[in-house]
Amino acid sequence: MSGPLELWAGPECTVNRVGDQFHDQTVLSGFHQRLDDLDRLAALGVRRIRFPLLWERTAPDDPQHCDWRWADERLQRLRALGVRPVLGLLHHGSGPRYTDLTDAQFPAKLARYAAAAAARYPDADAWTPVNEPLTTARFSGLYGHWYPHGRGDRAFVRTLLNQVLGTVEAMAAIREVNPQAQLVQTEDLGFVTPATPALAYQADFENLRRWLGLDLLTGRVTPQHPMWDYLRSAGATADELLRLADRPCPPDIVGINSYVTSERFLDDRLALYPEHLWGGNGRHRYVDVETARVQGAHLGGFRTRLCEACERYGLPVAITEAHLGATREEQLRWLWQAWRAAEGLREEGRDVRAVTVWAAFGTFDWDSLVTRMQGHYEPGLWDVSASPPRPTALAHLAARLARGEAPDTPVADAPGWWQRELRILYPCHGELEALAVCGQPILITGATGTLGCAFARLCEQRGLAYHLLSRAEMDVADAESVEAALARWRPWAVVNTAGYVRLDEAEDDPRCWRENVDGPAVLARACARHGVRLLGFSSDQVFDGTKAAPYLESDAPAPLNAYGRSKLAAEEAMLSAAPDALVVRTAAFFGPWDRYNFVTLALDALRRGETVTAAEDQVVSPTYVPDLVNASLDLLIDRERGIWHLAQREAVSWAQLARLAARAAGLDPALIRGVHGSTLGLRAARPAYAALASERAQLMPRLEDALARYVREAQAEPARPARSLPQATEAVAA
Missing domain, CATH: 3.40.50.720 (NAD(P)-binding Rossmann-like Domain)
Structure with missing residues (x-):
């Protein structure tokens, strides 16, 4: 680990499919149209940008015809600005119309696109072929929110394996062009807490499952792995699992996408909750709610997630997404707490490379997991409801952090809603830990x-x-x-x-x-x-x-x-x-x-x-x-x-x-x-x-x-x- 903690950034760039409709966040935010957004990011001191070189956008109709013009112009501009990209090929997507996450040829097709991208941009040194493969598999294969709208373990496992296999084959194709190319693998690692011992088995399962994508890439999934039997029972073949174990493709940087809403709480005390929250797994009835809304103890937060990843894999880590859909001061607090956690771990000798301000130009309709196009907008570093985009206090804070300076806003040091008493919406589980509001009035x-x-x-x-x-x-x-x-x-x-x-x-x-x-x-x-x-x-x-x-x-x-x-x-x-x-x-x-x-x-x-x-x-x-x-x-x-x-x-x-x-x-x-x-x-x-x-x-x-x-x-x-x-x-x- 050398040099200071870096500030990275990225535009929300999801291209997800719901039915026959593709939803493109870069078009909604205007990032697709504005070349000078790159100058805005560079001016903050951003060292790397998670750049959307997305398959659906570049080769939407024919894998033999890639239109690189949009990316050419922007990557040339990034070179001039001295900002390095992390090139992303698939971001919560199922690929163009000629494939999907259950297609047996999906890994090979993604690899062919990756090979073409690497040939076009041979100097690119960092890649994320597939963003959050496990999270995407949950939304596309387990819950049915996104295409191909699978619902069940078999669809989940197949969509996950195809994304992991696609990542391995894509990186092999990229390294044929640039042997030094790095894999920056992102994932949401939200932790699940049970309210009672009766649900410990479900929480244990989900807490093992959250590592599956990274475990598969790092070759950890062998017959001794605790999820081996589950994967086999849900359709994974022993050959494909052992092939991944024999030819691991470990990330060069493990990227943690951290959201307060990803920390979940399972509670079988149904009477404490409104009926519309009741669900279950076929064995037990329970609710699945945000941990911060019911658990008295504070969340582990950024520090805990970073430490877990460091200890499990022994690899460099980064916070690759830090976004909060909230009022401005809460967004400031979320970023400042992420930065302090990363800096603190670096002082302890952990190899933490960067904190990424995600959703640089905001997000659209993530309140519905991008399943409905209602125009619900959450600003980020800039507010794109203004033209040109208007920098928010988050941009000012990010620039100070990039320069090694502390916040100069009086609201950043106060506790976030996830740390205050008002976070509790249901009967509190355990002794309440809450911080008082503080700071200049x-x-x-x-x-x-x-x-x-x-x-x-x-x-x-x-x-x-x-x-x-x-x-x-x-x-x-x-x-x-x-x-x-x-x-x-x-x-x-x-x-x-x-x-x-x-x-x-x-x-x-x-x-x-x-x-x-x-x-x-x-x-x-x-x-x-x-x-x-x-x-x-x-x-x-x-x-x-x-x-x-x-x-x-x-x-x-x-x-x-x-x-x-x-x-x-x-x-x-x-x-x-x-x-x-x-x-x-x-x-x-x-x-x-x-x-x-x-x-x-x-x-x-x-x-x-x-x-x-x-x-x-x-x-x-x-x-x-x-x-x-x-x-x-x-x-x-x-x-x-x-x-x-x-x-x-x-x-x-x-x-x-x-x-x-x-x-x-x-x-x-x-x-x-x-x-x-x-x-x-x-x-x-x-x-x-x-x-x-x-x-x-x-x-x-x-x-x-x-x-x-x-x-x-x-x-x-x-x-x-x-x-x-x-x-x-x-x-x-x-």
Whole structure:
């Protein structure tokens, strides 16, 4: 082992097949189109890239016709950048249409493609012919999720053996061209824990099975191997197993793909779980859930998986995937913990080569194991909902790690959700081990408001230290009060949700200017002096409604009312005093935790059989409060600045919003009466069209999705007394 721990990276590049549909992650993320993504990765200090030279993409229809143009251009660019590739040939795929994982000729066909690839790129020194062969065999041959949709031990064993045999033959073909070529073999090594002794046999079996791919490659599967009889009973021949044992192809680097969800817990105490989780193996009924959600003891995590592999094989190891589909600070914590584990083991003398930031440009639809194309996106080092891709805080952290520097974000050192008490979703098994939230806090103003309470609630869930402040604890318009609060709590950021929101009364109430303009200005100046990040909120009311399309951040404001003028003045004051401030324009709140919002009260009225009257001629972009808060916190952690528009993507009238909400809740929208806004007796002028969209990035989900989640969340909240319906054009931002 020589040199420092390396930073590697890779774009999520799965090309899996479901039925006759091929799903290509590089197309979904845009990596397929953007050559300059390689420059982005190189600029972080990435030493190697797991590069998708995928069989399905290069020779999709005819094995004799390989189109190398895409790879040629990119591998030439990598050479110029000084970044070395690890060439992957199959990534959770079943191969092109002319083969599949059960095809007896699959290994030979893969080897022929590998030979052609090696001839094309003879200087490539590291290869992964098949990514995660055992995991792919489980999803394709055991569970039936992916093509060829096998379900059972025989299909599992055949798909696994074909991938392992294909790896051996592919590496032999590659080494005919480059005898020094290295095999970087990746696998997910998630551990299985039983709740009771009755399930120990099943956990033992799964914990042996997780090594099978690597054991076969390293020649360990002989008649003495504990899985020999299982393999033989499921269709493996003695000849093919002994051939692998006699001609081992051990990896040069064992790559561990590490995910918190891969650690599984088997529990036969069914009464502790909802019925939809009940399953079994034909011998026992049990549930199979994430270990972190039920086991009191902490997960072994990166260190344990690395040590296991080192001790079992005595080979160099690397973390070849480290990704978490979560909020930004949890992604930071996952990467930082991976890096610290690798560095710690290197100090103990273990040969740990690299940590790979996976899903450099995010992943699509892995929440359904890529079985449904619903557009569910999880950002990575970059967020591709922006064009060009927007670097996240994860990219900033990765660059620091590559330079040998510690994180400079205050949220990375706190415990991840998998280490905190809230991880437990079912009755805890064993004594609970939990770490407390720690670190510099966020100060949140507006303790009595919808938005302030929502920020506090979600900071609690996300493990972000915070203080929710009343006016008595910090009056944002009083410079001395602000200085005292900053000195007392020493925050890294302030989220200002305090403000005057009565749009009609704002026309002649001087408190509007004090709360909405003087306060943010005072706060911005203080934050700038102390180097504290500031997040403030503005409104769609800064626009006059004459545009025929949703307003973008660069559109010129022209407010029609006093409230809108105060919000525009606040934007200018904040960005003038603190140029790195983040200012979010939003509109038309609805959410599950505060009953006093238009959607909630409209649905309450419909349930009572009352008519709901709402403006049909005033168009807004409704905003689901949990989505707004989560997106705002992500942007704050990403160190974004300037004006951002955050609202759900659709433009609807208030009456249309009520109808959509009624349908989502299973109510009859016939009682909703759309009227002209002028009949509602409102004092302040409103823009007829105030829909918002973003030219910076599309971070907010669809309205239909938000309403569905709202209905579920609202049903889980305790009932509260009914209140009168607010005017359907009320100001709701901050």
